[in-house]
Amino acid sequence: MKKNIFLLIVFLSFPLVMQAADNLFYVSFASRVMIYAIAATSLNLALGYGGMISFGHAAFVGAGAYAASICIVEGLTSAWLGWPAAMAAAAAAAWLIGAVSLRTRGVYFIMITLAFAQMAFYLVNSMKAYGGDEGLTLPQRASGLGNEVAFYYVVLLLLSLTLLLLHRLVNSRFGRVIVAIRENEARAEAVGLPVFRYRLACFVIAGAFAGLAGALLASHGKYVNPNVLHWSQSGELMIMVILGGVGRLWGGAIGAAVLLGLEHLITDYPIGWLERIAPNYQDHAGLGIGLVLLAIVLFAPQGLAGLADGRKRAAA
Amino acid sequence: MSWVLIAEQALNGLQFGLMLFLLAAGLTLVFGIMDMINLAHGSLYMLGAFLASTFVALTGSFTAGVLLAIPATAALGMVLEIVLLRKLYQRDHLSQVLATFALILILNEAVRLVWGSDAPLPMPSALSGPVELLPGLRYPAYRLLIIGAGLSIAILLYFLVAKTRIGMLVRAGASNREMALAMGVNIKRLFTLVFGAGAALCAVAGALLAPLLAVQVGMGENILILAFVVIVIGGIGSIRGALVGAVLVGVVDTIGRAFLPLAFGVFFQPRVASAAGPAIASVSIYLLMAVILYFRPQGLFPARG
Numbered sequence: 001m002k003k004n005i006f007l008l009i010v011f012l013s014f015p016l017v018m019q020a021a022d023n024l025f026y027v028s029f030a031s032r033v034m035i036y037a038i039a040a041t042s043l044n045l046a047l048g049y050g051g052m053i054s055f056g057h058a059a060f061v062g063a064g065a066y067a068a069s070i071c072i073v074e075g076l077t078s079a080w081l082g083w084p085a086a087m088a089a090a091a092a093a094a095w096l097i098g099a100v101s102l103r104t105r106g107v108y109f110i111m112i113t114l115a116f117a118q119m120a121f122y123l124v125n126s127m128k129a130y131g132g133d134e135g136l137t138l139p140q141r142a143s144g145l146g147n148e149v150a151f152y153y154v155v156l157l158l159l160s161l162t163l164l165l166l167h168r169l170v171n172s173r174f175g176r177v178i179v180a181i182r183e184n185e186a187r188a189e190a191v192g193l194p195v196f197r198y199r200l201a202c203f204v205i206a207g208a209f210a211g212l213a214g215a216l217l218a219s220h221g222k223y224v225n226p227n228v229l230h231w232s233q234s235g236e237l238m239i240m241v242i243l244g245g246v247g248r249l250w251g252g253a254i255g256a257a258v259l260l261g262l263e264h265l266i267t268d269y270p271i272g273w274l275e276r277i278a279p280n281y282q283d284h285a286g287l288g289i290g291l292v293l294l295a296i297v298l299f300a301p302q303g304l305a306g307l308a309d310g311r312k313r314a315a316a
Numbered sequence: 317m318s319w320v321l322i323a324e325q326a327l328n329g330l331q332f333g334l335m336l337f338l339l340a341a342g343l344t345l346v347f348g349i350m351d352m353i354n355l356a357h358g359s360l361y362m363l364g365a366f367l368a369s370t371f372v373a374l375t376g377s378f379t380a381g382v383l384l385a386i387p388a389t390a391a392l393g394m395v396l397e398i399v400l401l402r403k404l405y406q407r408d409h410l411s412q413v414l415a416t417f418a419l420i421l422i423l424n425e426a427v428r429l430v431w432g433s434d435a436p437l438p439m440p441s442a443l444s445g446p447v448e449l450l451p452g453l454r455y456p457a458y459r460l461l462i463i464g465a466g467l468s469i470a471i472l473l474y475f476l477v478a479k480t481r482i483g484m485l486v487r488a489g490a491s492n493r494e495m496a497l498a499m500g501v502n503i504k505r506l507f508t509l510v511f512g513a514g515a516a517l518c519a520v521a522g523a524l525l526a527p528l529l530a531v532q533v534g535m536g537e538n539i540l541i542l543a544f545v546v547i548v549i550g551g552i553g554s555i556r557g558a559l560v561g562a563v564l565v566g567v568v569d570t571i572g573r574a575f576l577p578l579a580f581g582v583f584f585q586p587r588v589a590s591a592a593g594p595a596i597a598s599v600s601i602y603l604l605m606a607v608i609l610y611f612r613p614q615g616l617f618p619a620r621g
Contacts, residue, residue, distance in 0.1 A: 243414065
């Protein structure tokens, strides 16, 4: 509990400190990390708790991003309107894709979700009225959120709500059913649970929150382009979840923070001694990130959240 | 729309499909036998192309360069398998995805360090002209060479898998790994061998496609997705499935890109057609995969009995 209060104070005071230090870049960067944390957390609900390895989660982020952007471009700038619309659009997409995909299992599920995401990607590419492959520049953020610090607090609130909801959800009857289905589908079916409907519901909820992350992302950069739906984005979200911890409450958030933080650290902070050995090493950030990811797979099979748990258990 | 155009596009589709097959064959065996999702398969394709570029420049001969790049890539693949991937077979699919994704990043940067972002691999000048196949049908000689090479490798692979002892072990591994192990198959050596063969096929595809596309960092990623589509359509672990799936994907994709915008022009206004045509064409292979999976969830030729 003490730790949580400490964390809360850190997160609440962060933008004020940064503002005092005249370093708004980090406030914006923290918002971006938290937006990805929401997206990764939503994927973790489907992938970690529901056992549905979706390789097309970026489609839902993209549906939300485009729905929210189109609202703003068409003059409906209120977030109260745009963001629920984004969640609804993403949920609808998840319902459509899930209804077909959830009939397959295993690798075939991975591939069919990918296939649908690719279709969405090309569909958005052809939407000439809304920028097509060049993307869509927004005249403004959702109204009232132009201020970097205000935006930070809104994102922080939404991330907290997302995590709280995930926590409540997985500890509810619904969550237990979802985990039971992941662990043994045949048995869940045998006790009379409507397996398909539960999985679909889980998939749709995950999609809706990915849509929220998409809406935030569009507002954050005042720009959206089809690349938010690209398969490598789905891959990156998946990496965040695996990195942080599959099926763990904080997994998505930790993964997003570590991956984006690492990227930023390597590209923007020159290390003196490394630069002397290898000038231009910062142009090869992928190498460092790759090595770190590889080390995590080999030495922390349960992800970073699992690593912390292991320590706790060892200490107890 | 003349028959020449249709024949030309069909041949282009076949050519692209056969190259996809070379990638998919390795991928489907690694997937089917070792139950391993290898995202880094596309990186081997990239390595093959870069190595070929270097060897072609060194030897001054396209043939010698390509022939040198094949064993070199195979050796790299086998080293990779022994040093790293072997540790991942027992892990779940998600760990494999993360590890091989990391490998993509590492190999991309390694290639950038050694070669830079791209490398030249010009088409051999003797093959740059067209050949008259039928009166009125002129087709690039180089593409014909690719079709020939792809077909002969497909036949070779068929004999290797269907008629030899090694092939028998491979099939045994794909249909039931535990049983093959229990029967005393040296799985470890077999895995390394299969991985090396897959890498060699990647090199062939990378080197042969290089003059048509471009040798650049990241070239492996998009084609990797297509290769996955192919093996899922064909049925995981099945070489025959990979061949049928690859040609299907190659032809549907090429024909779709060439003719769907035209076909749309007949039915819709030009403005709508020019926007929707290419989009639908890009979507067509994914649509094909979704439809096939819906009706045959195990792919066209399931390998597991």
